Amino acid sequence: MTSNLRHNPILSIRNVSKTYENGFKALNNINLQIKNGEIVAILGSNGAGKTTLISIICGIVSMSLGEVLVAGESIHDDFRSVRSKIGIVPQELTVHEFESVWSTVKFTRGLYGKKPNPSYLESLLKSLSLWEKKDQRIMTLSGGMKRRVLIAKALSHEPSILFLDEPTAGVDVELRKDMWRIVSDLRAKGVTIILTTHYIEEAEEIADRIAIMRKGEMILIEDKKTLMQKLGKKELTLELMKSLKSIPASLQKHKLELSSDGLQLRYQFDSQKSDKGILNLLDDLKNAKINYKDINTKQSSLEEIFVELIKESK
Ligand SMILES: Nc1ncnc2c1ncn2[C@@H]1O[C@H](COP(=O)(O)OP(=O)(O)OP(=O)(O)O)[C@@H](O)[C@H]1O
Numbered sequence: 153m154t155s156n157l158r159h160n161p162i163l164s165i166r167n168v169s170k171t172y173e174n175g176f177k178a179l180n181n182i183n184l185q186i187k188n189g190e191i192v193a194i195l196g197s198n199g200a201g202k203t204t205l206i207s208i209i210c211g212i213v214s215m216s217l218g219e220v221l222v223a224g225e226s227i228h229d230d231f232r233s234v235r236s237k238i239g240i241v242p243q244e245l246t247v248h249e250f251e252s253v254w255s256t257v258k259f260t261r262g263l264y265g266k267k268p269n270p271s272y273l274e275s276l277l278k279s280l281s282l283w284e285k286k287d288q289r290i291m292t293l294s295g296g297m298k299r300r301v302l303i304a305k306a307l308s309h310e311p312s313i314l315f316l317d318e319p320t321a322g323v324d325v326e327l328r329k330d331m332w333r334i335v336s337d338l339r340a341k342g343v344t345i346i347l348t349t350h351y352i353e354e355a356e357e358i359a360d361r362i363a364i365m366r367k368g369e370m371i372l373i374e375d376k377k378t379l380m381q382k383l384g385k386k387e388l389t390l391e392l393m394k395s396l397k398s399i400p401a402s403l404q405k406h407k408l409e410l411s412s413d414g415l416q417l418r419y420q421f422d423s424q425k426s427d428k429g430i431l432n433l434l435d436d437l438k439n440a441k442i443n444y445k446d447i448n449t450k451q452s453s454l455e456e457i458f459v460e461l462i463k464e465s466k
């Protein structure tokens with residue numbers, strides 16, 4: 153790790169806009185600061201601008217306006233040095249079909265000016281379950297294995313910032329779990345990770361912060377836990393001892409929902425406020441002689457929050 157890593161933030165995206173050659177405005181004034189070691193998930197529907205943003209940061213696409221700093225350095229000023237700190241797993245499969253796994257990974261490391269390090273590459277390929285395939289030509293691998301090769305290439309030069317553009321689109325559950333494990337190993341080493349995903353449970357599982365893009369704008373950037381606390385609704389479910397035909401009049405004020413079999417009462421509450429409603433509800437249930445055998449609470453998922461946010465901003 154270099155001393156640059158101590159810069160804070162490690163990645164600074166300032167007022168970035170992009171208009172493609174055909175006049176389409178794909179990004180509109182994006183601002184995002186990312187701290188060293190953070191894992192940020194960028195969510196957004198198809199065409200929101202996620203890949204455009206990542207491609208700009210990695211120098212694959214030019215920006216129309218704005219500035220990107222990596223560890224304090226502008227990507228324009230010292231492109232080679234900046235680029236060597238970055239690894240990217242692109243959304244599209246781009247691999248040299250005729251090369252072997254080993255030579256492509258070794259070549260990529262050299263491309264970034266890193267000294268050969270066969271033992272690092274060996275452990276990398278092993279962690280991606282590619283070691284047995286190392287001498288095979290890439291064209292002889294399955295789609296999921298090719299994606300693993302892309303991940304190995306992105307990590308071949310030990311980058312301190314890793315971009316994963318939909319790393320688990322179309323891969324099996326096993327590779328997805330492997331990815332999550334790799335991400336958590338990298339986090340332990342202090343690597344900063346920015347990923348895009350359509351699998352919201354993936355963001356929920358691994359991200360520290362959530363950014364949501366819509367039509368070229370960043371509509372929200374928030375700490376995951378805060379977001380889920382702020383916008384998540386909690387639901388309390390009471391499993392009743394005896395089935396109820398309807399909600400008794402004495403309980404009407406609590407805005408309860410009764411399940412169709414009459415065996416469950418559901419109550420929604422705000423997870424932020426300390427809610428006296430629950431205590432009152434339990435008192436009223438006791439007075440109405442309604443007994444329950446179990447109480448469960450459920451917090452809404454990031455998925456539900458995301459769907460709400462995208463709906464609201466339309
Ligand atoms: N080279 C290009 N020329 C013109 N428009 C483009 C170009 N590349 C992308 N776009 C447009 O920019 C918008 C954003 O595309 P981008 O690939 O960044 O979206 P995304 O959020 O990554 O979507 P997805 O979830 O489908 O990967 C889209 O409307 C797309 O059609």
Ligand SMILES: [Mg+2]
Pocket residue numbers: 202203204243317
């Ligand atoms: Mg994309």
